[in-house]
Amino acid sequence: MNEYTRHQEFYFHDGNVVIMAEKIAFRIHQGVLSRHSTIFQDMFSLPQPSTHDEGYQIDGLPVVHVSDTADEFAHVVAALYDGGLNLRKSSNYHQPLPFSVVSAYLRLGSKYHLDALREEAIDRLKLCFPTQLKDYDPNLFDATTPTQSLQLGWRPISISRSDFIEVIGLARSFDLRYLLPSAFHACVRMNASLVIDAVESSRISLADLKLIMVSKDFCHGIFLVYSNLLALKPTSENCADPVKCREAITRHERSAVFSSSTGSFGDCLEHIRDESHAVDGLCPACCSMRKQRLEQICTHLWKGLVSISGLDALH
Numbered sequence: 001m002n003e004y005t006r007h008q009e010f011y012f013h014d015g016n017v018v019i020m021a022e023k024i025a026f027r028i029h030q031g032v033l034s035r036h037s038t039i040f041q042d043m044f045s046l047p048q049p050s051t052h053d054e055g056y057q058i059d060g061l062p063v064v065h066v067s068d069t070a071d072e073f074a075h076v077v078a079a080l081y082d083g084g085l086n087l088r089k090s091s092n093y094h095q096p097l098p099f100s101v102v103s104a105y106l107r108l109g110s111k112y113h114l115d116a117l118r119e120e121a122i123d124r125l126k127l128c129f130p131t132q133l134k135d136y137d138p139n140l141f142d143a144t145t146p147t148q149s150l151q152l153g154w155r156p157i158s159i160s161r162s163d164f165i166e167v168i169g170l171a172r173s174f175d176l177r178y179l180l181p182s183a184f185h186a187c188v189r190m191n192a193s194l195v196i197d198a199v200e201s202s203r204i205s206l207a208d209l210k211l212i213m214v215s216k217d218f219c220h221g222i223f224l225v226y227s228n229l230l231a232l233k234p235t236s237e238n239c240a241d242p243v244k245c246r247e248a249i250t251r252h253e254r255s256a257v258f259s260s261s262t263g264s265f266g267d268c269l270e271h272i273r274d275e276s277h278a279v280d281g282l283c284p285a286c287c288s289m290r291k292q293r294l295e296q297i298c299t300h301l302w303k304g305l306v307s308i309s310g311l312d313a314l315h
């Protein structure tokens, strides 16, 4: 056997099979794996290589090589042994799962038919990358946002900006295309070099890079439409104090744009949906007009993202 390292946590002295992921050995139990996965069940029912052959054993046990990364495999073993399969019933359910864990649950849950893990991953991804505009909360991605201010009241996935691109990869690999509109919107806010790196390392296709660029242009265009509307007609026809309201709305929208996290026009959905605070000094008629305008703009933006994602037929 070539060089390997025993996994620090999952190398049980009474395990009866060694799973090798990369060069990390997991000594675990055939019965536990078989109980949850028909794939492992079938694998272990096959005749095992002779344990007299030194090349196929560690500590006298059969060795199964898997193509998964050691980290991903460890996430799944942890779920099997530490209660992750029953997360829903756990008091920890409303804790965010790191994106790396969600990704491992989806990949390996699909591969090994661990349905509970696969469903857990899909449910959490759908909460963060929903199909309907009304459910979409860009603040879910902002680790600095207090959870109590979110629509959901909790954060299903702790995800960093660089992970957004992986969501597109997962959506393509596992036929979860309904994640794409919000995933494309999230990627619009990414640094271009991160997106290009993802293409160069084949994590997403060139076609998806193009769609991200199209989404970026589209978001930019929508933002300009909103800016033009604001310039042409900043106040309502029924405005109580046009001078004061014009000053208030201009100051508010400008500060909202320049304080956006990336300073990019791509943030427009995040910006124009930001209804968390009222605009100081705006009269009721202007407030109402602004709300209506933002709703129309957001609806238009979302339809565009749905179309770019090729999901028109579903809506």
Ligand SMILES: [Zn+2]
Pocket: 235, 236, 238, 239, 240, 241, 242, 245, 282, 283, 284, 285, 286, 287
């Ligand atoms: Zn007004």
